[in-house]
Amino acid sequence: MIEKKHHDFRNEVREFMESTIAPLAATLDDEQRFPGEHMKPLTEQGYLSMLIPEKYGGRPTDTVSYSIVVEEASRVCGSTGIMLAAHNSLGCFPILKFGTEQQREKYLPRAAKGELLAFGLSESDAGSDAGGTRTMALKQGDHWLVNGSKCWITSATRAFATIASARTSESPEDREITCFILDKDWDGYSVGKKENKLGLRGSDTAFLHFDDLKAPLDSQLGQIGEGFKQMLITLDGGRISIGAMALGLGQGAFECALKYSADRVQFGKPISYNQGIQHMLADMATELEAARLLIYEASQMKDAGVPFGHYSAMAKLYASEVGRRVAEKALSILGSVGCLTGRYPAERIWRDVKLCEIGEGTSEIQRLVIARKLLKDLATV
């Protein structure tokens, strides 16, 4: 199912990521710094416009290729991986999918040129229960008045605009949710506290606040009341990229452990001679391959236009748990040196990959999505 073009494409992407992205990974983690210097080369490679049609200046590819890019970026730098995933899947996609021609023309060419887009769904009290959003947008004559706060926003400080969900009915019972595209330079739009995180420390995660933000009427994305559905559709695609990210991180940890096991000598021989280590390596490789197949399958289903939401949930669920397990095993193989920061990438990866079980729907939410689909299918047979 993987075509030769994908194989060749991976080689090209890997070479770029290793030469351009990898050298900075440990520093970004150390200094909690956004990889500003990566933006130009990533843009030139077309990795920030993989979902954008050519007429808006993009370099569109199929979803398997996109997954490969996120995977290969994450293999060397998780912070770069999540930035790519969030910008493409959560920033560009909804504008392309639900936006008017005018909105596409306004945002997508800038996004294709490497200016980042963000996605604001979660709130402090609306996480897994994203429908419980409290941000309000009320129509007042020629504008929407937006008030509220969004949290866990990837690239919050950098993004020139964000997609945000808000309730558009004053009635507390009415869960009418609508999405908006809000520009950073509009009054009332501010970036809040930056999070001090376990991992992905080079990723720019912060709150976004909207205080009496007057958004023009044409900032509305799609139809009134369609916002929640739009968000779910967006996440269906986004989850493939989080799965790809977990896969890349796991792959990075695996390769680190594999090499270490061949180099590290104890009891007069490389530790890779021990069956206990060999079987761990075999499990790691097998689980990574299984995750890879799920991700590529979900990618191809998306491109084929068949329902794939439950499949991307499976891919994300499985890949993120595999990524974490593989990173844990990598640290076990490294022994105590695996706990030292900055010595081997596996330690950073172990901290980075945990996010994949949480972001864009926790594993518990993925299980809920999958189970709902299974039971719904049963009921309709």
Added chain:
Amino acid sequence: MDFNLSEEDLELKQMARELAEKRLYPIAEEMDEKGETPRELIEECAELGYFGFTVPEEYGGLGMSATTFMGVLEEICAASAGFGITFSVHNSLCCEIIKLYGTDEQKKKYLPAMAAGEKIGAYCVTEPDAGTDIASIATHADDKGDHWVLNGTKTYVTNGAFAGVFIVFAKTDPEAGHKGLSTFIVDADSDGLMVGKAERKCGMKCSDTREVSFSDVKVPKENLLGELGGGFKMAVTILNSGRIGVSFQSIGIAQAALDEAIKYSKERVQFGKPIAAFQAIQFKLADMATKIDAGRLLAYRAAMLKDAGEPCHREASMAKMFCSEMANFVANEAVQIHGGYGYIKEYAVERYFRDARVTMLYEGTSEAQRMVISRDLLRE
């Protein structure tokens, strides 16, 4: 086996819990972020006798059993596992080895100062090329007639920066394999003893971990600890003590993570109800609590066997392997229950998640424990 703790054990555990909640927990996050432990905290704990817990009273200690001490260690680690390791290494390894193998003179010279917290212990076994494979230690001590001369480099030395006493394992007969290994007590102010820079770690960040090197360090003859060539045997025996200690560190971390997860799951409302109302969360909590209890039973069995003077090699390894893996499981689930909040430093589970990791690695990796346990099984 009776797993009930005595009145005294429970009382001391409770006291430790109160101390931990009042003095340690409130500053644990800051200690982690800064990567250091305030000296006053060490002094305060020393005044309570925490640095001579199992040291006999005649040498200035509290003369408590390992079982009693473990309850205290658990409570300290629940608040700050990084601080827990500081005094766990001191008590379970350094004081313990002098207590068990020291001459009366060595005990008189070192234990009172150690019990008072004036001289903190550091334990030097691991080397860059000798981790699980202890017998391949390259540090060597050469007999120069009236003294020994020590050369070599040790890694992962806890308390390296401020230790007063270093327990050092070195080859005294390079030809004799593990029978050529001996143990020395080395004073911190010895010429040629050099302490490297602090290691940066994923967890236990407030504990001090360094490389320590010995360059022509003169060690008096009377500082040989135990028998010449008896180092390997001593290391293995003391490892039991250390492994029981790591078991209780793990239990402390896990219990704290579970407590936080329970609290959070009752407070956090999603879909109109506390997330604790969801079966997926309930089952996680049930699994976490069951594993903690199983670990606690394994760990107390090992501690009680040790106190009774019974062999506890296999039991200590089982406890250490199970408890450390259990702590990683529990901390991971606790982060998962917290969702995004588990990923940031404002919530203690983020620290527990990082701290739990090393419990699977030091005092023998899980793989080393499996080697010990399976060898024991196959020997029978």
